[in-house]
Amino acid sequence: xxxxxxxxxxxPAAAPTEAETTLTYQPNVDICDCGRxxxxxxxIPGAHTDGIDVxxxxxxxxxxxxVPARELPGRAVRQEYGIGSYRRSFRLGDDFDAxxxxxxxxxxxxxxHVPRLPAVRPRKVEVRAG
Amino acid sequence: MSLIPFRTKRSSGMEGxxxxxxxDFRHEMNRLFEGFFSRPTAFVxxxxxxxxxxxxMPAIDLSESGTQIxxxxxxxxxxxxxxDVSVSGDRLMxxxxxKSCTEESGEGWSHCESHSGAFSRAIPLPESVDPAKVTARYxxxxxxxxxxxxPSSTSxxxxxxxx
Numbered sequence: 001x002x003x004x005x006x007x008x009x010x011x012p013a014a015a016p017t018e019a020e021t022t023l024t025y026q027p028n029v030d031i032c033d034c035g036r037x038x039x040x041x042x043x044i045p046g047a048h049t050d051g052i053d054v055x056x057x058x059x060x061x062x063x064x065x066x067v068p069a070r071e072l073p074g075r076a077v078r079q080e081y082g083i084g085s086y087r088r089s090f091r092l093g094d095d096f097d098a099x100x101x102x103x104x105x106x107x108x109x110x111x112x113h114v115p116r117l118p119a120v121r122p123r124k125v126e127v128r129a130g
Numbered sequence: 131m132s133l134i135p136f137r138t139k140r141s142s143g144m145e146g147x148x149x150x151x152x153x154d155f156r157h158e159m160n161r162l163f164e165g166f167f168s169r170p171t172a173f174v175x176x177x178x179x180x181x182x183x184x185x186x187m188p189a190i191d192l193s194e195s196g197t198q199i200x201x202x203x204x205x206x207x208x209x210x211x212x213x214d215v216s217v218s219g220d221r222l223m224x225x226x227x228x229k230s231c232t233e234e235s236g237e238g239w240s241h242c243e244s245h246s247g248a249f250s251r252a253i254p255l256p257e258s259v260d261p262a263k264v265t266a267r268y269x270x271x272x273x274x275x276x277x278x279x280x281p282s283s284t285s286x287x288x289x290x291x292x293x
Contacts, residue, residue, distance in 0.1 A: 026156075028243035035238070043244050045204040045271030072202055074195025077256055081191055081204065108206030108271010 023084030027065075027110075031090075035122050037115040038096070044086050045108035046070060052105060054112055056098045061114060062089040095120040186249045188224065194256055199277040201253060206271030207244065215266040215275055220258045222275065225250035 032039040044052070044065045051066040065086040096114050103112045191202040203224055205213065213226040230246030255277065263278035 028245070029241070030239060030244050031241035032238040033240055039238075041207070041244070043204075043206040043271070045206040047270065070191065070202070072191055072193035072200045074193040074198065074200065076191070076193050078190060078192040080189035081202075105270075107208065107268075108204070 023082050024087045025082065025084050026088045027063075027086040029088065035116075037113050038092060040090065040112045040114065042086070042088065042110045042112070043108065044105070044110045047086075047105065047108070047110075049105050052103070052110060054101070054103045054110075056092075056096070056101055056114070059094045059096075060089050060091050061101075061112065063087070063110065063112065065110065184248075186245045186247060187251045188245075188249055190224075190251065190253060192253065192255075197279045199255055199257070199259060199279065201275040201277070203251075203273045203275075204271060205249075205268070205273050208268075208271070210268040213266075213268065213273060215264070215273075217259055217261045217264050217277065220255045222253040222255055222259075222277065223250065224253065224273065224275070 027042040027044050029043070030041045032041075040061070040063075042063060044067070046067045047065045048068070051068075053062075053064045055062050063086070067083075067085060070081060070083055092114060095116055097117050100115045101113065103110060105111075188203045188205055193200050201222060201224075205226070205228070208226060208228045212228070213224070216223045225248070227248045228244075228246050230242060258280045259277040260280045264275065266273060266275045268274075
């Protein structure tokens, strides 16, 4: 993966909406450059699929997840988690097929497959004996 | 508490290793600042000590209401079968292991920020609980443990007798 592909974009692709009054967190991510695609796995525990937005625009992949309020009933004895949504952007470049991006959510992990355009996929060249 | 990262298993690449350390540092600083300004109890000694050296420690929320104690821990990407929950007296232990991205899916992983490896946390409970009445549920990467206070520790209104 190129260095630029791993950089988090300096600014989120989309500004938070006015309705968002809670804090916004950057989720931890694992990134794989798997040749034909870039795979991004983000820790987003407690979300619902309909509260997760993934977009790709101008070479920037953005994810935003709204997580329902996480207060436990009763008197809080200890509260180490903040309440807020998750937002993060990645500048990947233009070598990707936006129409083929897929995302799935399981066990609190958001997995995003970003396939490269066929023309820029790495290709192994066979060397023939002369 | 220590600001040394909890994890020992790291991605082998130098760049990935540095970035995961920064991610840990950012996460820990966020937690410290939030705790300092909003929750003075965050600095009660004994709360944030890892139970085993080299393991990472999940954060928790803990609440108490009537006869119930609830503990919530975010453990995204963990197979529920790999999580152990045990209770002893007034102490709840949550432990398990999460595979790192490099272990699970082979080559190509250049950037691993998520916690991986063995984790454990011993959580002192505000009161003793009944070990037979503990339920643990894992949903969407969140572990929720519900405990029932033991009858001996449940508060009871004591009538004042007169002669």
